[in-house]
Each structure stands twice: as structure tokens, then as C-alpha cells.
Amino acid sequence: MRRIGGIAVAVLLAVTGCSGSTGSEPANTTGTRTVKFSITEGKRTAGPEEVAVRTGENVALEVTSDRADELHVHGYDKAAQLSPGVPGTVAFTANIDGIFEVELHKSGAAVTRLRVGG
Ligand SMILES: [Cu+2]
Numbered sequence: 001m002r003r004i005g006g007i008a009v010a011v012l013l014a015v016t017g018c019s020g021s022t023g024s025e026p027a028n029t030t031g032t033r034t035v036k037f038s039i040t041e042g043k044r045t046a047g048p049e050e051v052a053v054r055t056g057e058n059v060a061l062e063v064t065s066d067r068a069d070e071l072h073v074h075g076y077d078k079a080a081q082l083s084p085g086v087p088g089t090v091a092f093t094a095n096i097d098g099i100f101e102v103e104l105h106k107s108g109a110a111v112t113r114l115r116v117g118g
Contacts, residue, residue, distance in 0.1 A: 032058040032091060035112070039065040042107035051102075052115040053094045060091040061102060061111070069107055073114065075100035 037047030053059050063071050063080075064087045071080045071088055075098060078090040082104070097117030103110055 032060045034060040034062055034089075036062045036087070037064070037111050039063060039069075039104060039107065039109045039111065041066065042104075042109045044109065044111060047112060050113045050115055052118075055094060055097055055117040057094045057116075058091070059094050059114070060089050061114075062087050062089045063104075063111055064088075065104060065107070065109075067107065069109075070105040071102070071111070072105055073100060073102050075114070 033053060035047060035051050038045045047063075051059070051061070061071070061073065063082060064085065065071075065082045067084050069082045071082055071090060073079070073090050073092070075096055076090075076092050078092050080088040080090050082088040094114070094116040098115075100114040100116070101110065102112045102114055
């Protein structure tokens, strides 16, 4: 899927252009880098400001929010619905190079930055 890498750069610039897709993917825990976050009142209370991974690495971002929200990984356009206090995960293979915002749509919380490649 590297052929769409050029498109990813354009998507990165349009950080407010959220499609809000609600598809959820089963988390693959085999050979996956899992990074956990907590969000309370719209602020990150646990987890790194940036997640840097190699191209092709399997990544799972697990987020626990104190309120219902939608987790969204830009660029990859992966989303997960979050229930209060219940961890939600987006899992994917990091096959698009670039820097992508990970956010919660309702609270507007910045969860982290995903840096792929380099
Ligand atoms: Cu978004």
C-alpha cells in the first residue's frame, strides 16, 4: 500500500478534515507495538506525546477516555468508539510514512502524534 504515500502528505495538512468513520478493527496482538493512553477531561494524563515507529510496524493505540468519544488516527483514517472508562483500540500496519495526528473528536483532545518512517 506504499503507493498511496503521496496522498498521505496531503491528508496530513488537512488535519481538520475528519471523515469520522466508525469502523472498528479487531486488534492483532501478535508482533504489535501497543501504546496506551489515558484522557481525562480532554487532556492526556498517560502516554507519550509522540509515537515513532518503523514503516511496516504493526501498531495498536489503546486509549481510555473518561467520557464517550471517538478516537481517530489521521492519515490512516482509523477510528474507534470509546465508552467511558473502557479502553478502545485502533490497530493497523504503519505503511504510510509521515506524521499524523491522533485525536478524540468530541473533546478535541490531542492523544498523540504518530511518526512513521525516517
Ligand atoms: Cu479526526
